[in-house]
Structures are given as structure tokens and as C-alpha cells.
Amino acid sequence: MRQVSLFLFLISLNIYFGQEKAILSIDNEQVLKSEFEQIYWKNKKEKIATKEDLDEYIKLFVNFKLKVKAAEELGLDTTKKFKDELIGYRVQLEKPYLIDTSINEELINEAYYRTINEVSASHIMIKLGPNPSANDTMAAYKKIESIRNKINSGVASFEELAEEVSEDPSAKFNKGNLGFFNAFKMLYSFECAAYETPIGKVSKPVRTRYGYHLVKPNSIRKAKGKMRASHIMITTSPRVKDNEASETKINSIFNELKLNNKTFEELAVEYSEDRKSAKKGGEIGWISSAGNFYPEFEKAVFSLKKDGEYSQPFKTPNGWHIVKRLEFEPIGDLSDLKYELKNKIQKDSRAQKTKSSFINQLKVEYNLKENFNQKSLLSIIRKKNINNDNISEFQEIKELNSYIISFSEINFSNWDFLNYLSGTKMLDKCKNDVKLLNDMYQRFIDNKLIEYEKTQLERKHPDFKALMKEYRDGILLFEISDQNIWTKAIKDTSGLKEFFNDNRNKWEYPNRVNATVFSSSSKKIIKKAYSLKKKGNISNDSIITILNKENPLNISFENKLIEDFKVYNSSYENLEKGINNPTLKNNKWFFIYAKEKLDQRQKELKEAEGIIVSAYQNYLEESWIKSLKKKYAIKIDYNTLYSIKEKP
Structure with missing residues (x-):
């Protein structure tokens, strides 16, 4: 998914506009003052608007609007590529609107405390594989419980047992001590055990994806920043x-x-x-x-x-x-870190707390009603031998079309639930597992509520609607700019060559010297190096080896292309090919061995292709903007523009 953030500074569009004057019109499309003002203030640190700032910003804004309009006229907003990319962004943008914000505040406060306070903890681990059986899980739990009992009864110390029985390989040499860590450094359940267990005490068994753990907090300290x-x-x-x-x-x-x-x-x-x-x-x-x-x-x-x-x-x-x-x-206060912590929580397992609470709110808001009979459904599945492969054959069964949940005037049947099970490849597993069937039923409800809520986001949250418009226009701006500027500049080789030939005097090499520079803080050492180099039969590395026997920092050399001759108290004209006399500058002695003198000349295209392509892109953009301004009628109401004075 391409990044469009470089363009978003221009396109944060407001959704609600009152009856007010238009600040800009392009053909028959108007931009109201409030739309422009929201974008302007969003990207401006100062609270006062100046005429110079407004003049500069309206130019950028007009160019942006022209490019998006050109993209729409080409139908770029109707392509599969565009729609897929926008959907991808929507998935990310929806997340903050699908959680319980009150629970999220609690998690933010918790994460902040655990950010400014670091805990040192030790652990003992009994491993479990990715998909352990019930017997394996119980065996691991009993083993970790047995270890905990030994520690609490004084049979052995935590450290002794960590070294002896922990299945974390590092425990053999660190006795389970993990050192200091803070929020988000460990799995959430492990982190909670480390912060919530009293210092020096041993936690109850903690389950993570790696297995069971006993956690012993050793000490806590303020984070150092x-x-x-x-x-x-x-x-x-x-x-x-x-x-x-x-x-x-x-x-x-x-x-x-x-x-x-x-x-x-x-x-x-x-x-x-x-x-x-x-x-x-x-x-x-x-x-x-x-x-x-x-x-x-x-x-x-x-x-x-x-x-x-x-x-x-x-x-x-x-x-x-x-x-x-x-x-x-230093570590910032809560207001400074709130946004960062919020983003981290959304990507962490602790976010499940906010999602569960949010779904419960949706159940109330949309008046969820249930009529699910698991025994009846299981009876039909087993009697008809319905499975993932043959499910389509049973759509007409009356009992399968009876409604099991309804909310907000939408109904879902047993058939819908079976299709959900089939789509998740869980239908066959649920036949003989009542608990799994009930779990999947709850997931089905959650899934349908969240799917419906996603369709209501624009209606319920004007800021989300604005954000989606922002990303939509950002993608269009990227696509149209890529077609008309960036990719074109690279593929249009004949146009690039013509542009280069018309402007080649802009790209030149200065006078340069391909040289070896020897440097030392000692005049005596630099003189010895100069004498050795002058002989002409000793390599640079050998000179360094000879003179650095007593001190590895006596002398050093560097192969380089010199363009700034003032650094060496010299000029291009004064430097001779071959060895040049030692010179002192800034308490440092050095001499230059000039291997080759390169006179000033114009660069060839291949020698500066990067900066030349960049210049060609700028030229293409300027030309394109000129053509767009000729194509569309643009009108700016400067009285309305200059009425913007202070940040609301």
C-alpha cells in the first residue's frame, strides 16, 4: 500500500459547511471558506494568518484541486486499483472508531504508568506448543503449579528452580532474571503479572502463547527517558x-x-x-x-x-x-504520550478489552435480539451430515432459514450462521464440540455487529467521513502525479535528453583532484611519512604500519576526491600532480598526494541522472499546472480569503 501522507497536508477536507461564501471556484465546483480554513489551520503552527501565508497557501490549494479534478475526469477514482487501495486504508482508519473509548482511556492511563515506571522481573517458564491438546495444557499447568508450591513452601528458591527447571534457555545463566522492562516490551498478560504482583512475591501461573510462566518482580524504578x-x-x-x-x-x-x-x-x-x-x-x-x-x-x-x-x-x-x-x-507527560500510547494499544492484545466492551454497547444501541437453539441446529447438522463440502445442498431446509439474531431491522438465520462456520472452516469441528459451537456463535454475532457498524461510520462520525475524503483525494493525487510527472520523467527518455541538452550548462563538475591525504598531529611523523611516500616504492598501508607501531593513531590516510581546496590551504592551480609539501592547519599536519587533476567540465546525463530527472519532473509539473489553469476557469475571492485572521 503506497504512502500518501506527503499529500495529506493539502487535503484534510471538512464535511459540514454552513451557508457561507465560496473562497474558490473551479468551473462549477465551489470550495467554501470553512473547507479551506480547516485545511489551512490544520497544517499551520502559528495562530495568526498573514496575507503572505494565505497567498502562498491558496496557490498550493488551487494546484491540488486542479490535479484531483484532472484525476476524476480520467476516471482514476473508478479503477479496481484505486478502490482496493482505498479499502486498505479504510481498514486502518476504522479501528479507532470500533472500540470503547472509556475502556481505552483506562488502558492509556495504565500504559502511561507502566511507561514511566520500569520493573525488573524474573520468570520460570514451562513451554507449550502452538496448538496444545487439553492433556498437554493440563500437564504444563500442573507442573508450573508444583514449582510454585515448592517456592512458596521454601523447598527451593525461585532462582534455583529457574536455573534447574525453567524451559527458557537463558535461565541457565541468568537464573530467570529478565532485567528491567516497561510497557509493551512483553506480552500483555506477562506484563500485568510483573506490575501487579507485589515485589519479591511469585505470581499465579500466567498463560502466554509460549506456555505457562511464574513471574517474580524484583524491583521497580522510574524510567530515565x-x-x-x-x-x-x-x-x-x-x-x-x-x-x-x-x-x-x-x-x-x-x-x-x-x-x-x-x-x-x-x-x-x-x-x-x-x-x-x-x-x-x-x-x-x-x-x-x-x-x-x-x-x-x-x-x-x-x-x-x-x-x-x-x-x-x-x-x-x-x-x-x-x-x-x-x-x-525526558519522558513526556500523559498529554504528550497519549497519541503514541493509543496507537500502541490498538496494535496490542490489550485492545481486545476495548473491542469486547464496544460490542456490548452495540448490542444495546441496535437492540440485538437472539433466538438461537444450539441443540436444534446440532441435531440438523448431525442428522443431515452437513459439512464444509456439501453445505450448499441444504439451503432450502425450513429450520435453517429461521432467524436466530436480529438488530436494526436486519435478520440472520441458522443458514447464515452455517455459512459463516463453513467460511471459517469450523463447521466440521463444531459437530462434536458444543463449547466450540457456542464460541463461534458469539463470534458470529460480534462479526455481524461490527460489519454493520462499519457501514454507519460516515453517518455517526463526520470526522471519519472527512478522513476518508482526505485519503481518497490523496490516492488520486498520487496516481495522477505518477502518471504525469514521476513515471513519465523516467520513461520519456527522448524528452529527458532534450530537456538535458537545453539546460546542460546547469550541471557541471568543478575542478577536482583525485588524491590521497595523509594526516597526523605530529610534524615529525608527517615528515617521515612524506619521505617514505616520496621514495615511491612503499604502499600507503605499509607507511601506516611502519609509523603506527608505537601508537595506532600516529598517522592515517584517506583516498578522496577533493573539491574544496581551502580546507587544505591550497587551490586547484597550486596543487601539483604527485606529492605536495606538508602543511599545517587547525593543529593538524597533512600532505596531499595528487593522483589525478580533473578540470572543470559539464556533466553527462548518466553522471547526474538523479538530479536531472528531478529537475525534469519539476519542469513537467510546472507545464502541467499551466495547461490545467488554461483548461479550467479559476476564481478566487480574495476578500473572503483575507477575512481569515486567527485560528478558531
């Missing part, structure tokens, strides 16, 4: 007893930091053995307390008190690290 950090890492090998070389190297890097010879980011790029983060100057993103990092790493990160501060070298199982604090973000 999150930190954006960078690190430099030198790895150690578990196979090598003495990793002295790794420690020596990290200490050398730390000394370079203290001397301010290079920035943290430069040292990370050059030396960090976490190559993924090294490419970004060591940045590893945001780290939350109770996250997935080693305790030693988390402790070092959260000990830093100021942005820009870095730690002493420290060791984790992965190796030696120096970590730098980039930015700290």
Missing part, C-alpha cells in the same frame, strides 16, 4: 584470553579525544569497528532505559549529564566503547 548517542567501539574476541591490544587502542583513541586532535565523529569514522554506526560518525540513535542494550552500556550512557559529553572507555561483552551523549529527551 531516552538518549540519542554515538559510540566508538573496538571489538574483543571471546576466543582470545588477552585482549590487551583492544584496550590499548581504545585508550589511544580516548587520548586523541582529550587532546582535541580530532572530533569524536572523525575518530568514529576512522577507527570504530562498528562500521554501520561509524559511517554516521558513530551515531547509534535513541537509547531508552530498559532497552535492549547491555546494562554496562546503558549505565554509561545515562551517566552523561550534558549534550556533547563523552564517557571514559568501558567494556561490554561486545568490546570496548567510548560513548557520547548527543541529545536527551
Whole structure:
């Protein structure tokens, strides 16, 4: 499903419009002031409207309206592709309207408490497979109960039994201790046991999809927020007893930091053995307390008190690290986190609470009536031997056409229920399982109520109706733009070449030098490197090996294409091909070995195709908008536009 969020800032349309002036008309279609104003204020942080802002926004709005109108005239809103995509978005947009919001508020408050408070807990697990039999389930339950009784009677400690009998493999070395975690990090039933069981006590058996657990909360603490950090890492090998070389190297890097010879980011790029983060100057993103990092790493990160501060070298199982604090973000208050928590709840198993309560409300609202006789239906199924394969043969049986539920002037029969069972492949299983039949009947009711409620959302919720219009127009805007701009720019090779030839003087290479740059904080070392390089028979790697024997950070080199010559106190004209004399800048010595001098020239199409295609797309869009403005009559009421002053 494609993302249309880039377009939605233009198209949040209001549903209810009173008797008011039109701010815009395109041919015979009008846009009222309230529609434009809702879109304008939705995407504007400031509370005051200026003439300049309104002038700029109305231009964007007109362009948007023209594109959507063009898409409608092409019939893009009638294609299967469009309808399927809109249905896909609708499935996601419906979710917040199909829950009990009061229960949801309780869950949000619960999740917030569990977000700002982290619990450390241990567990013992007895496994169960994906579809365990009743006997297997009972055996696992009895086993976990037996373990709990041993702990409570003092026969053995929780930790001893975790190491001895837990079927979580990690318990062999951590004695069941899972460390600190907070909301949404564990399955909901497990999370509840950890937060609701008193500290130091053992929970009752908890069932998850993995099996049965005993949970023992060890302690609780306030969450520390999150930190954006960078690190430099030198790895150690578990196979090598003495990793002295790794420690020596990290200490050398730390000394370079203290001397301010290079920035943290430069040292990370050059030396960090976490190559993924090294490419970004060591940045590893945001780290939350109770996250997935080693305790030693988390402790070092959260000990830093100021942005820009870095730690002493420290060791984790992965190796030696120096970590730098980039930015700290405390945990927000409930109003700040409410939207995020709401979204997480909708995707989590705890959302089932809100759905069950909501269905009960629908039963009352739509006056649900039931007339289901399970014995009678089972008798017919067994007597006629109705199954998934032959169900269509029995549609005319009178008893199957009697109504079993009705609501909001809609009726459903035994036949409808049997079709539901057949569609879910559960009909054969229900023949000999009364409990399963009753469960499926309740699911049938829930299903029909929710299906009906979905058809009423636009009537009951004007904001939902507006949201659907927003996504509808967003998809159309994407499709028409893809056809007329993005894909066209790529496929129209002749048009692209013509555009490039007409504008090729816009894309040029500056003067450049393909070079190797040697750098060191020591004049003595750089002179030695210069002498070795001048001999011409020693490789760059050999020079580094020779000069870094005593200190791995004595000297380094980098192969690069130089465009900015001021960085090196030089110019394109002054740099000679081959070796150039050492120079000092910013307390750093360096010399340049110029392998090739590349004069300024125009780029060929294949050398800058990305930016040229982008420029061609802009050209196509501008041309298209001009043609649309000629095709349709556009009228803007500027008096009404400028009457917008303050955010309502």
C-alpha cells in the first residue's frame, strides 16, 4: 500500500459547511471558506494568518484541486486499483472508531504508568506448543503449579528452580532474571503479572502463547527517558584470553579525544569497528532505559549529564566503547504520550478489552435480539451430515432459514450462521464440540455487529467521513502525479535528453583532484611519512604500519576526491600532480598526494541522472499546472480569503 501522507497536508477536507461564501471556484465546483480554513489551520503552527501565508497557501490549494479534478475526469477514482487501495486504508482508519473509548482511556492511563515506571522481573517458564491438546495444557499447568508450591513452601528458591527447571534457555545463566522492562516490551498478560504482583512475591501461573510462566518482580524504578548517542567501539574476541591490544587502542583513541586532535565523529569514522554506526560518525540513535542494550552500556550512557559529553572507555561483552551523549529527551507527560500510547494499544492484545466492551454497547444501541437453539441446529447438522463440502445442498431446509439474531431491522438465520462456520472452516469441528459451537456463535454475532457498524461510520462520525475524503483525494493525487510527472520523467527518455541538452550548462563538475591525504598531529611523523611516500616504492598501508607501531593513531590516510581546496590551504592551480609539501592547519599536519587533476567540465546525463530527472519532473509539473489553469476557469475571492485572521 503506497504512502500518501506527503499529500495529506493539502487535503484534510471538512464535511459540514454552513451557508457561507465560496473562497474558490473551479468551473462549477465551489470550495467554501470553512473547507479551506480547516485545511489551512490544520497544517499551520502559528495562530495568526498573514496575507503572505494565505497567498502562498491558496496557490498550493488551487494546484491540488486542479490535479484531483484532472484525476476524476480520467476516471482514476473508478479503477479496481484505486478502490482496493482505498479499502486498505479504510481498514486502518476504522479501528479507532470500533472500540470503547472509556475502556481505552483506562488502558492509556495504565500504559502511561507502566511507561514511566520500569520493573525488573524474573520468570520460570514451562513451554507449550502452538496448538496444545487439553492433556498437554493440563500437564504444563500442573507442573508450573508444583514449582510454585515448592517456592512458596521454601523447598527451593525461585532462582534455583529457574536455573534447574525453567524451559527458557537463558535461565541457565541468568537464573530467570529478565532485567528491567516497561510497557509493551512483553506480552500483555506477562506484563500485568510483573506490575501487579507485589515485589519479591511469585505470581499465579500466567498463560502466554509460549506456555505457562511464574513471574517474580524484583524491583521497580522510574524510567530515565531516552538518549540519542554515538559510540566508538573496538571489538574483543571471546576466543582470545588477552585482549590487551583492544584496550590499548581504545585508550589511544580516548587520548586523541582529550587532546582535541580530532572530533569524536572523525575518530568514529576512522577507527570504530562498528562500521554501520561509524559511517554516521558513530551515531547509534535513541537509547531508552530498559532497552535492549547491555546494562554496562546503558549505565554509561545515562551517566552523561550534558549534550556533547563523552564517557571514559568501558567494556561490554561486545568490546570496548567510548560513548557520547548527543541529545536527551525526558519522558513526556500523559498529554504528550497519549497519541503514541493509543496507537500502541490498538496494535496490542490489550485492545481486545476495548473491542469486547464496544460490542456490548452495540448490542444495546441496535437492540440485538437472539433466538438461537444450539441443540436444534446440532441435531440438523448431525442428522443431515452437513459439512464444509456439501453445505450448499441444504439451503432450502425450513429450520435453517429461521432467524436466530436480529438488530436494526436486519435478520440472520441458522443458514447464515452455517455459512459463516463453513467460511471459517469450523463447521466440521463444531459437530462434536458444543463449547466450540457456542464460541463461534458469539463470534458470529460480534462479526455481524461490527460489519454493520462499519457501514454507519460516515453517518455517526463526520470526522471519519472527512478522513476518508482526505485519503481518497490523496490516492488520486498520487496516481495522477505518477502518471504525469514521476513515471513519465523516467520513461520519456527522448524528452529527458532534450530537456538535458537545453539546460546542460546547469550541471557541471568543478575542478577536482583525485588524491590521497595523509594526516597526523605530529610534524615529525608527517615528515617521515612524506619521505617514505616520496621514495615511491612503499604502499600507503605499509607507511601506516611502519609509523603506527608505537601508537595506532600516529598517522592515517584517506583516498578522496577533493573539491574544496581551502580546507587544505591550497587551490586547484597550486596543487601539483604527485606529492605536495606538508602543511599545517587547525593543529593538524597533512600532505596531499595528487593522483589525478580533473578540470572543470559539464556533466553527462548518466553522471547526474538523479538530479536531472528531478529537475525534469519539476519542469513537467510546472507545464502541467499551466495547461490545467488554461483548461479550467479559476476564481478566487480574495476578500473572503483575507477575512481569515486567527485560528478558531
